[in-house]
Amino acid sequence: MLTRSDVLAADVQIREHIRRTPLVQVYGSPQPLWLKCEFMQHTGSFKARGAFNRVFSAKSRGELDPAVGIVAASGGNAGMANAYAAARAGVPATVFVPLTAPPVKVARLREYGALVRQVGNEYVEAFDAAIEYASQTGAVFCHAYDQLEIAAGAGTLAEEILHDEPEIDTVIVSVGGGGLLAGVLAGIDGRAKVVAVEPRTIPTLNAALTAGKPLDVSVSGIAADSLGARRIGNVAFDTASKIAVSSVLVDDVDIDAARTRLWTEYRIAAEHGAATAYAALTSGAYTPTTGERVCVVICGANTDPATLATVPVETALSRR
Structure with missing residues:
Protein backbone atom coordinates (compact mmCIF):
# COMPACT_ATOMS: atom_id res chain seq x y z
CA MET A 1 0.00 0.00 0.00
CA LYS A 47 1.08 15.09 -13.39
CA ALA A 48 4.61 16.52 -13.53
CA ARG A 49 5.14 15.52 -9.89
CA GLY A 50 4.57 11.83 -10.49
CA ALA A 51 6.47 11.90 -13.76
CA PHE A 52 9.55 13.40 -12.14
CA ASN A 53 9.40 10.87 -9.31
CA ARG A 54 9.05 7.91 -11.66
CA VAL A 55 11.76 9.07 -14.09
CA PHE A 56 14.35 10.22 -11.58
CA SER A 57 13.78 7.25 -9.25
CA ALA A 58 14.42 4.94 -12.19
CA LYS A 59 17.50 6.95 -13.06
CA SER A 60 18.86 6.73 -9.52
CA ARG A 61 18.42 2.94 -9.60
CA GLY A 62 20.28 2.67 -12.89
CA GLU A 63 17.19 1.48 -14.75
CA LEU A 64 17.05 4.34 -17.24
CA ASP A 65 18.78 3.43 -20.51
CA PRO A 66 19.87 6.74 -22.10
CA ALA A 67 19.36 5.25 -25.55
CA VAL A 68 15.65 4.41 -25.13
CA GLY A 69 14.55 6.39 -22.07
CA ILE A 70 10.91 6.14 -21.08
CA VAL A 71 7.62 5.19 -22.69
CA ALA A 72 4.07 6.25 -21.85
CA ALA A 73 0.59 5.95 -23.32
CA SER A 74 -1.30 9.23 -23.07
CA GLY A 75 -2.26 12.05 -25.38
CA GLY A 76 -2.99 14.33 -22.44
CA ASN A 77 -1.48 15.64 -19.23
CA ALA A 78 0.39 12.44 -18.32
CA GLY A 79 2.05 12.19 -21.70
CA MET A 80 3.19 15.79 -21.60
CA ALA A 81 4.45 15.48 -18.03
CA ASN A 82 6.46 12.35 -18.70
CA ALA A 83 7.94 13.79 -21.88
CA TYR A 84 8.97 16.90 -19.95
CA ALA A 85 10.50 14.89 -17.10
CA ALA A 86 12.40 12.70 -19.55
CA ALA A 87 13.81 15.77 -21.28
CA ARG A 88 14.98 17.13 -17.93
CA ALA A 89 16.62 13.78 -17.21
CA GLY A 90 18.34 13.90 -20.59
CA VAL A 91 16.69 10.79 -22.04
CA PRO A 92 14.22 10.24 -24.90
CA ALA A 93 10.50 9.78 -24.40
CA THR A 94 8.23 7.73 -26.64
CA VAL A 95 4.53 8.38 -26.20
CA PHE A 96 1.86 6.17 -27.78
CA VAL A 97 -1.50 7.74 -28.61
CA PRO A 98 -4.47 6.57 -30.69
CA LEU A 99 -4.83 7.65 -34.30
CA THR A 100 -7.86 9.59 -33.12
CA ALA A 101 -5.82 11.80 -30.77
CA PRO A 102 -6.47 15.50 -31.46
CA PRO A 103 -3.69 17.02 -33.60
CA VAL A 104 -3.23 19.83 -31.07
CA LYS A 105 -2.34 17.30 -28.35
CA VAL A 106 0.04 15.44 -30.65
CA ALA A 107 1.73 18.73 -31.49
CA ARG A 108 2.02 19.61 -27.81
CA LEU A 109 3.66 16.28 -27.02
CA ARG A 110 6.23 16.91 -29.73
CA GLU A 111 6.89 20.37 -28.33
CA TYR A 112 7.91 18.65 -25.09
CA GLY A 113 10.36 16.50 -27.04
CA ALA A 114 8.39 13.25 -27.29
CA LEU A 115 8.58 10.81 -30.16
CA VAL A 116 4.87 10.27 -30.81
CA ARG A 117 3.62 6.96 -32.14
CA GLN A 118 -0.01 6.72 -33.16
CA VAL A 119 -1.54 3.24 -32.90
CA GLY A 120 -5.14 2.06 -33.12
CA ASN A 121 -8.33 4.00 -32.63
CA GLU A 122 -8.72 3.63 -28.86
CA TYR A 123 -6.53 4.36 -25.86
CA VAL A 124 -6.31 0.68 -24.87
CA GLU A 125 -4.56 -0.09 -28.16
CA ALA A 126 -2.01 2.65 -27.54
CA PHE A 127 -1.54 1.38 -23.99
CA ASP A 128 -0.91 -2.19 -25.14
CA ALA A 129 1.56 -0.94 -27.75
CA ALA A 130 3.43 1.02 -25.07
CA ILE A 131 3.67 -2.05 -22.84
CA GLU A 132 5.01 -4.09 -25.76
CA TYR A 133 7.52 -1.34 -26.60
CA ALA A 134 8.78 -1.32 -23.01
CA SER A 135 9.14 -5.11 -23.07
CA GLN A 136 11.09 -5.08 -26.35
CA THR A 137 13.37 -2.10 -25.71
CA GLY A 138 13.83 -1.88 -21.95
CA ALA A 139 12.30 1.60 -21.84
CA VAL A 140 10.93 2.54 -18.41
CA PHE A 141 7.14 2.42 -18.58
CA CYS A 142 5.40 5.40 -16.98
CA HIS A 143 1.74 4.75 -16.25
CA ALA A 144 -0.67 7.67 -16.38
CA TYR A 145 -1.78 7.02 -12.79
CA ASP A 146 -1.51 3.42 -11.56
CA GLN A 147 2.07 3.15 -10.27
Whole structure:
Protein backbone atom coordinates (compact mmCIF):
# COMPACT_ATOMS: atom_id res chain seq x y z
CA MET A 1 0.00 0.00 0.00
CA LEU A 2 1.11 3.54 -0.71
CA THR A 3 2.23 5.27 2.50
CA ARG A 4 3.29 8.70 3.67
CA SER A 5 6.87 7.43 3.72
CA ASP A 6 6.61 6.91 -0.05
CA VAL A 7 5.34 10.47 -0.45
CA LEU A 8 8.11 11.92 1.72
CA ALA A 9 10.71 10.00 -0.30
CA ALA A 10 9.16 11.39 -3.48
CA ASP A 11 9.34 14.90 -2.05
CA VAL A 12 13.08 14.54 -1.57
CA GLN A 13 13.46 13.09 -5.07
CA ILE A 14 11.59 15.79 -6.98
CA ARG A 15 11.73 19.02 -4.98
CA GLU A 16 14.52 20.56 -7.07
CA HIS A 17 12.64 19.81 -10.29
CA ILE A 18 9.07 20.92 -9.57
CA ARG A 19 7.42 24.20 -8.73
CA ARG A 20 6.12 24.63 -5.20
CA THR A 21 2.70 25.90 -6.20
CA PRO A 22 0.85 28.56 -4.19
CA LEU A 23 -1.83 27.86 -1.61
CA VAL A 24 -4.15 30.85 -1.93
CA GLN A 25 -6.83 31.78 0.58
CA VAL A 26 -10.14 32.82 -0.93
CA TYR A 27 -11.97 35.52 0.97
CA GLY A 28 -15.73 36.03 0.96
CA SER A 29 -16.51 32.30 0.94
CA PRO A 30 -19.09 30.99 3.46
CA GLN A 31 -16.31 28.88 5.03
CA PRO A 32 -12.53 29.31 5.26
CA LEU A 33 -11.36 28.26 1.79
CA TRP A 34 -8.00 27.79 0.09
CA LEU A 35 -7.13 26.87 -3.49
CA LYS A 36 -4.02 24.80 -4.17
CA CYS A 37 -2.89 26.28 -7.49
CA GLU A 38 -1.42 23.15 -9.04
CA PHE A 39 -2.43 24.36 -12.49
CA MET A 40 0.76 26.46 -12.23
CA GLN A 41 2.90 23.31 -12.16
CA HIS A 42 5.27 22.45 -15.03
CA THR A 43 3.29 21.31 -18.11
CA GLY A 44 0.13 22.78 -16.59
CA SER A 45 -0.90 19.96 -14.25
CA PHE A 46 -0.03 17.96 -11.14
CA LYS A 47 1.08 15.09 -13.39
CA ALA A 48 4.61 16.52 -13.53
CA ARG A 49 5.14 15.52 -9.89
CA GLY A 50 4.57 11.83 -10.49
CA ALA A 51 6.47 11.90 -13.76
CA PHE A 52 9.55 13.40 -12.14
CA ASN A 53 9.40 10.87 -9.31
CA ARG A 54 9.05 7.91 -11.66
CA VAL A 55 11.76 9.07 -14.09
CA PHE A 56 14.35 10.22 -11.58
CA SER A 57 13.78 7.25 -9.25
CA ALA A 58 14.42 4.94 -12.19
CA LYS A 59 17.50 6.95 -13.06
CA SER A 60 18.86 6.73 -9.52
CA ARG A 61 18.42 2.94 -9.60
CA GLY A 62 20.28 2.67 -12.89
CA GLU A 63 17.19 1.48 -14.75
CA LEU A 64 17.05 4.34 -17.24
CA ASP A 65 18.78 3.43 -20.51
CA PRO A 66 19.87 6.74 -22.10
CA ALA A 67 19.36 5.25 -25.55
CA VAL A 68 15.65 4.41 -25.13
CA GLY A 69 14.55 6.39 -22.07
CA ILE A 70 10.91 6.14 -21.08
CA VAL A 71 7.62 5.19 -22.69
CA ALA A 72 4.07 6.25 -21.85
CA ALA A 73 0.59 5.95 -23.32
CA SER A 74 -1.30 9.23 -23.07
CA GLY A 75 -2.26 12.05 -25.38
CA GLY A 76 -2.99 14.33 -22.44
CA ASN A 77 -1.48 15.64 -19.23
CA ALA A 78 0.39 12.44 -18.32
CA GLY A 79 2.05 12.19 -21.70
CA MET A 80 3.19 15.79 -21.60
CA ALA A 81 4.45 15.48 -18.03
CA ASN A 82 6.46 12.35 -18.70
CA ALA A 83 7.94 13.79 -21.88
CA TYR A 84 8.97 16.90 -19.95
CA ALA A 85 10.50 14.89 -17.10
CA ALA A 86 12.40 12.70 -19.55
CA ALA A 87 13.81 15.77 -21.28
CA ARG A 88 14.98 17.13 -17.93
CA ALA A 89 16.62 13.78 -17.21
CA GLY A 90 18.34 13.90 -20.59
CA VAL A 91 16.69 10.79 -22.04
CA PRO A 92 14.22 10.24 -24.90
CA ALA A 93 10.50 9.78 -24.40
CA THR A 94 8.23 7.73 -26.64
CA VAL A 95 4.53 8.38 -26.20
CA PHE A 96 1.86 6.17 -27.78
CA VAL A 97 -1.50 7.74 -28.61
CA PRO A 98 -4.47 6.57 -30.69
CA LEU A 99 -4.83 7.65 -34.30
CA THR A 100 -7.86 9.59 -33.12
CA ALA A 101 -5.82 11.80 -30.77
CA PRO A 102 -6.47 15.50 -31.46
CA PRO A 103 -3.69 17.02 -33.60
CA VAL A 104 -3.23 19.83 -31.07
CA LYS A 105 -2.34 17.30 -28.35
CA VAL A 106 0.04 15.44 -30.65
CA ALA A 107 1.73 18.73 -31.49
CA ARG A 108 2.02 19.61 -27.81
CA LEU A 109 3.66 16.28 -27.02
CA ARG A 110 6.23 16.91 -29.73
CA GLU A 111 6.89 20.37 -28.33
CA TYR A 112 7.91 18.65 -25.09
CA GLY A 113 10.36 16.50 -27.04
CA ALA A 114 8.39 13.25 -27.29
CA LEU A 115 8.58 10.81 -30.16
CA VAL A 116 4.87 10.27 -30.81
CA ARG A 117 3.62 6.96 -32.14
CA GLN A 118 -0.01 6.72 -33.16
CA VAL A 119 -1.54 3.24 -32.90
CA GLY A 120 -5.14 2.06 -33.12
CA ASN A 121 -8.33 4.00 -32.63
CA GLU A 122 -8.72 3.63 -28.86
CA TYR A 123 -6.53 4.36 -25.86
CA VAL A 124 -6.31 0.68 -24.87
CA GLU A 125 -4.56 -0.09 -28.16
CA ALA A 126 -2.01 2.65 -27.54
CA PHE A 127 -1.54 1.38 -23.99
CA ASP A 128 -0.91 -2.19 -25.14
CA ALA A 129 1.56 -0.94 -27.75
CA ALA A 130 3.43 1.02 -25.07
CA ILE A 131 3.67 -2.05 -22.84
CA GLU A 132 5.01 -4.09 -25.76
CA TYR A 133 7.52 -1.34 -26.60
CA ALA A 134 8.78 -1.32 -23.01
CA SER A 135 9.14 -5.11 -23.07
CA GLN A 136 11.09 -5.08 -26.35
CA THR A 137 13.37 -2.10 -25.71
CA GLY A 138 13.83 -1.88 -21.95
CA ALA A 139 12.30 1.60 -21.84
CA VAL A 140 10.93 2.54 -18.41
CA PHE A 141 7.14 2.42 -18.58
CA CYS A 142 5.40 5.40 -16.98
CA HIS A 143 1.74 4.75 -16.25
CA ALA A 144 -0.67 7.67 -16.38
CA TYR A 145 -1.78 7.02 -12.79
CA ASP A 146 -1.51 3.42 -11.56
CA GLN A 147 2.07 3.15 -10.27
CA LEU A 148 3.32 3.70 -6.73
CA GLU A 149 5.99 6.21 -7.80
CA ILE A 150 3.53 8.15 -9.95
CA ALA A 151 0.98 8.37 -7.11
CA ALA A 152 3.63 9.16 -4.48
CA GLY A 153 4.87 12.06 -6.57
CA ALA A 154 1.34 13.43 -6.86
CA GLY A 155 0.99 13.18 -3.09
CA THR A 156 3.75 15.71 -2.52
CA LEU A 157 1.24 18.50 -3.07
CA ALA A 158 -0.59 17.30 0.05
CA GLU A 159 2.61 17.75 2.05
CA GLU A 160 2.83 21.32 0.75
CA ILE A 161 -0.79 22.07 1.65
CA LEU A 162 -0.50 20.98 5.27
CA HIS A 163 2.93 22.55 5.66
CA ASP A 164 1.60 25.92 4.49
CA GLU A 165 -1.71 25.69 6.40
CA PRO A 166 -1.56 22.93 9.05
CA GLU A 167 -5.07 23.65 10.35
CA ILE A 168 -6.84 22.72 7.10
CA ASP A 169 -9.60 20.21 7.89
CA THR A 170 -10.54 18.96 4.42
CA VAL A 171 -8.83 18.55 1.06
CA ILE A 172 -11.02 18.13 -2.04
CA VAL A 173 -9.61 16.48 -5.17
CA SER A 174 -10.87 15.40 -8.58
CA VAL A 175 -10.65 11.70 -9.45
CA GLY A 176 -10.07 9.97 -12.77
CA GLY A 177 -7.76 6.98 -12.56
CA GLY A 178 -6.97 7.92 -8.98
CA GLY A 179 -3.24 8.65 -8.91
CA LEU A 180 -3.80 12.06 -7.33
CA LEU A 181 -6.32 10.68 -4.85
CA ALA A 182 -3.98 7.88 -3.76
CA GLY A 183 -1.09 10.30 -3.29
CA VAL A 184 -3.17 12.81 -1.34
CA LEU A 185 -4.64 10.11 0.92
CA ALA A 186 -1.19 8.75 1.68
CA GLY A 187 0.38 12.17 2.07
CA ILE A 188 -2.27 13.46 4.44
CA ASP A 189 -2.26 10.16 6.34
CA GLY A 190 -5.30 10.95 8.46
CA ARG A 191 -4.31 14.52 9.31
CA ALA A 192 -7.30 15.89 7.37
CA LYS A 193 -10.41 14.62 5.64
CA VAL A 194 -10.19 13.85 1.92
CA VAL A 195 -13.16 14.32 -0.42
CA ALA A 196 -12.96 12.61 -3.82
CA VAL A 197 -15.07 14.19 -6.56
CA GLU A 198 -16.04 12.55 -9.84
CA PRO A 199 -18.32 13.37 -12.75
CA ARG A 200 -21.54 11.44 -12.43
CA THR A 201 -20.85 10.13 -15.95
CA ILE A 202 -17.46 8.58 -14.95
CA PRO A 203 -17.82 7.23 -11.38
CA THR A 204 -14.72 5.01 -11.29
CA LEU A 205 -14.04 5.32 -7.55
CA ASN A 206 -17.66 5.55 -6.47
CA ALA A 207 -18.57 2.41 -8.40
CA ALA A 208 -15.54 0.52 -7.07
CA LEU A 209 -16.28 1.43 -3.45
CA THR A 210 -19.88 0.30 -3.92
CA ALA A 211 -18.88 -2.97 -5.58
CA GLY A 212 -15.91 -3.63 -3.31
CA LYS A 213 -13.52 -3.91 -6.26
CA PRO A 214 -12.41 -1.91 -9.30
CA LEU A 215 -14.67 -2.38 -12.30
CA ASP A 216 -15.15 -0.80 -15.70
CA VAL A 217 -17.55 2.10 -16.08
CA SER A 218 -18.75 3.93 -19.17
CA VAL A 219 -16.92 7.14 -19.99
CA SER A 220 -18.64 10.30 -21.23
CA GLY A 221 -19.17 13.93 -20.41
CA ILE A 222 -17.24 17.20 -20.52
CA ALA A 223 -14.41 16.07 -18.22
CA ALA A 224 -13.69 12.82 -20.06
CA ASP A 225 -10.53 14.21 -21.70
CA SER A 226 -8.74 14.35 -18.34
CA LEU A 227 -10.83 12.15 -16.00
CA GLY A 228 -11.71 9.50 -18.56
CA ALA A 229 -10.20 6.36 -17.04
CA ARG A 230 -12.52 3.36 -17.44
CA ARG A 231 -11.72 2.01 -13.97
CA ILE A 232 -10.01 3.22 -10.82
CA GLY A 233 -6.36 2.22 -10.56
CA ASN A 234 -5.34 -0.57 -8.22
CA VAL A 235 -3.05 1.77 -6.26
CA ALA A 236 -5.91 4.18 -5.66
CA PHE A 237 -8.44 1.50 -4.77
CA ASP A 238 -6.05 -0.21 -2.39
CA THR A 239 -5.24 3.09 -0.68
CA ALA A 240 -8.87 4.25 -0.54
CA SER A 241 -9.87 0.88 0.94
CA LYS A 242 -7.55 1.42 3.89
CA ILE A 243 -7.70 5.19 4.40
CA ALA A 244 -11.10 6.84 4.79
CA VAL A 245 -12.31 8.93 1.86
CA SER A 246 -15.63 10.60 1.10
CA SER A 247 -16.85 10.04 -2.47
CA VAL A 248 -19.22 12.52 -4.14
CA LEU A 249 -20.54 12.88 -7.69
CA VAL A 250 -21.27 16.04 -9.67
CA ASP A 251 -23.13 16.66 -12.93
CA ASP A 252 -21.62 18.10 -16.10
CA VAL A 253 -23.64 21.28 -15.73
CA ASP A 254 -22.14 21.78 -12.26
CA ILE A 255 -18.60 21.18 -13.56
CA ASP A 256 -19.12 23.72 -16.32
CA ALA A 257 -20.54 26.26 -13.88
CA ALA A 258 -17.63 25.75 -11.46
CA ARG A 259 -15.14 26.22 -14.29
CA THR A 260 -16.88 29.44 -15.31
CA ARG A 261 -16.73 30.72 -11.73
CA LEU A 262 -13.03 29.93 -11.42
CA TRP A 263 -12.41 32.01 -14.53
CA THR A 264 -14.85 34.83 -13.83
CA GLU A 265 -14.04 35.30 -10.17
CA TYR A 266 -10.35 34.35 -9.97
CA ARG A 267 -9.12 34.32 -13.58
CA ILE A 268 -8.11 30.67 -13.23
CA ALA A 269 -8.29 28.92 -16.60
CA ALA A 270 -9.05 25.45 -15.25
CA GLU A 271 -9.69 22.41 -17.38
CA HIS A 272 -12.99 20.65 -16.73
CA GLY A 273 -11.28 17.88 -14.80
CA ALA A 274 -9.76 20.41 -12.40
CA ALA A 275 -13.03 22.29 -12.01
CA THR A 276 -14.72 19.02 -10.99
CA ALA A 277 -13.22 19.32 -7.49
CA TYR A 278 -14.47 22.89 -7.09
CA ALA A 279 -17.91 21.82 -8.34
CA ALA A 280 -18.36 19.78 -5.18
CA LEU A 281 -18.60 23.06 -3.26
CA THR A 282 -20.40 25.25 -5.78
CA SER A 283 -23.07 22.61 -6.49
CA GLY A 284 -23.62 21.63 -2.87
CA ALA A 285 -22.55 18.03 -3.47
CA TYR A 286 -20.26 18.57 -0.49
CA THR A 287 -21.37 20.98 2.21
CA PRO A 288 -18.71 21.91 4.79
CA THR A 289 -19.69 22.34 8.40
CA THR A 290 -19.57 25.78 9.98
CA GLY A 291 -15.96 26.89 10.27
CA GLU A 292 -14.57 23.86 8.37
CA ARG A 293 -11.29 24.84 6.74
CA VAL A 294 -11.36 23.53 3.19
CA CYS A 295 -8.73 23.29 0.47
CA VAL A 296 -9.65 22.55 -3.15
CA VAL A 297 -6.89 21.26 -5.43
CA ILE A 298 -7.13 22.95 -8.85
CA CYS A 299 -5.05 20.32 -10.56
CA GLY A 300 -4.73 21.38 -14.20
CA ALA A 301 -5.12 24.15 -16.77
CA ASN A 302 -4.55 22.48 -20.12
CA THR A 303 -7.69 23.85 -21.70
CA ASP A 304 -8.75 26.00 -24.62
CA PRO A 305 -9.10 29.59 -23.34
CA ALA A 306 -11.63 30.28 -26.08
CA THR A 307 -14.09 28.00 -24.31
CA LEU A 308 -14.02 29.95 -21.06
CA ALA A 309 -17.43 31.51 -20.55
CA THR A 310 -18.01 34.70 -18.60
CA VAL A 311 -20.87 36.08 -16.56
CA PRO A 312 -21.69 39.72 -15.86
CA VAL A 313 -19.49 41.35 -13.22
CA GLU A 314 -22.46 42.16 -11.01
CA THR A 315 -23.43 38.47 -11.01
CA ALA A 316 -19.96 37.41 -9.94
CA LEU A 317 -19.87 40.06 -7.20
CA SER A 318 -23.24 38.91 -5.86
CA ARG A 319 -21.74 35.49 -5.17
CA ARG A 320 -19.03 36.80 -2.88
